[in-house]
Amino acid sequence: MIEASSGSTAVSEAFFARLIGLPFVAVMPASTSPEKIALIEFYGGRCHLVDDPATMYDEARRLEAECGGHYMDQFTYAERATDWRGNNNIAESIFEQMQAEPHPCPSWVVVGAGTGGTSATIGRFVRYRRFNTRVAVADPENSAFYGGWDTDSSDVVTDTPSRIEGIGRMRVEPSFVGGVIDDMVRVPDAASIAAMRWVSRILGRPVGGSTGTNVWGSLTLIEQMRANGESGSVVTLLCDGGDRYLDTYFNDEWLVSKGLDITPYSEKLEEFGRTGVFAG
Numbered sequence: 001m002i003e004a005s006s007g008s009t010a011v012s013e014a015f016f017a018r019l020i021g022l023p024f025v026a027v028m029p030a031s032t033s034p035e036k037i038a039l040i041e042f043y044g045g046r047c048h049l050v051d052d053p054a055t056m057y058d059e060a061r062r063l064e065a066e067c068g069g070h071y072m073d074q075f076t077y078a079e080r081a082t083d084w085r086g087n088n089n090i091a092e093s094i095f096e097q098m099q100a101e102p103h104p105c106p107s108w109v110v111v112g113a114g115t116g117g118t119s120a121t122i123g124r125f126v127r128y129r130r131f132n133t134r135v136a137v138a139d140p141e142n143s144a145f146y147g148g149w150d151t152d153s154s155d156v157v158t159d160t161p162s163r164i165e166g167i168g169r170m171r172v173e174p175s176f177v178g179g180v181i182d183d184m185v186r187v188p189d190a191a192s193i194a195a196m197r198w199v200s201r202i203l204g205r206p207v208g209g210s211t212g213t214n215v216w217g218s219l220t221l222i223e224q225m226r227a228n229g230e231s232g233s234v235v236t237l238l239c240d241g242g243d244r245y246l247d248t249y250f251n252d253e254w255l256v257s258k259g260l261d262i263t264p265y266s267e268k269l270e271e272f273g274r275t276g277v278f279a280g
């Protein structure tokens with residue numbers, strides 16, 4: 001069993017491959033965090049690292065042919081991996097959990113896109129159920145999704161990989177269904193990391209970088225709602241845990257080495273905490 005992955009999916013697949021007794025190979029960018037690599041290896045998987053993330057897909061196909069294996073190809077199939085009409089998918093769980101809230105039908109659901117599977121499932125679900133909810137995708141720097149959505153084109157590519165693991169791709173992945181996304185928010189990487197650290201501190205549990213992107217995107221929409229005098233709820237997702245990023249996003253030296261200054265963004269988050277006004 002072979003998969004191209006930025007890491008998180010491969011951790012789960014390694015677990016299940018071992019459960020059914022199949023050898024598993026994860027084809028991943030060389031920049032993948034060592035903690036994720038260790039987890040995949042812990043579950044008996046092998047990590048095949050490539051220097052250029054754009055070659056991941058071809059490399060996975062090559063390995064598939066070479067060993068007579070099966071390439072899972074989440075970037076094509078994630079949008080159809082679950083029944084988006086319901087049946088205990090992520091969208092149904094969100095709306096069920098929201099039943100106990102003062103505004104049970106969210107004004108916005110804000111998610112990131114890696115495969116695009118999560119946004120496709122939620123976007124299709126809210127349309128199918130005719131909920132008065134809009135879906136926004138928060139996109140990091142160097143991602144092709146924003147440009148692809150904006151110009152309604154699947155041909156957009158970028159020449160630099162995303163620094164926020166799990167989200168932002170150099171091409172518009174086949175699983176990204178732009179037609180069910182109502183808005184996209186571009187989030188600077190330093191803002192994602194500032195928000196990731198801010199949320200981790202408030203919750204008392206470390207969250208990963210894409211959670212920071214989601215939260216920054218959500219605050220942008222919340223501020224629009226506040227300015228328009230609207231009330232309602234905004235739902236976002238906590239993606240992976242921050243323990244995987246102690247050597248990167250939580251490490252100040254790593255930030256300096258990448259030329260990222262999170263200070264101005266952290267100040268805006270602190271100000272939001274004090275005043276309820278977000279000047280992002």
Ligand SMILES: Cc1ncc(COP(=O)(O)O)c(C=O)c1O
Pocket residue numbers: 007008009078112113114115116117118119165166167208210211239240
């Ligand atoms: C940490 C993290 N955040 C967000 C995502 C994005 O989810 P999706 O692939 O459904 O677009 C992933 C994806 O695989 C991920 O690993």
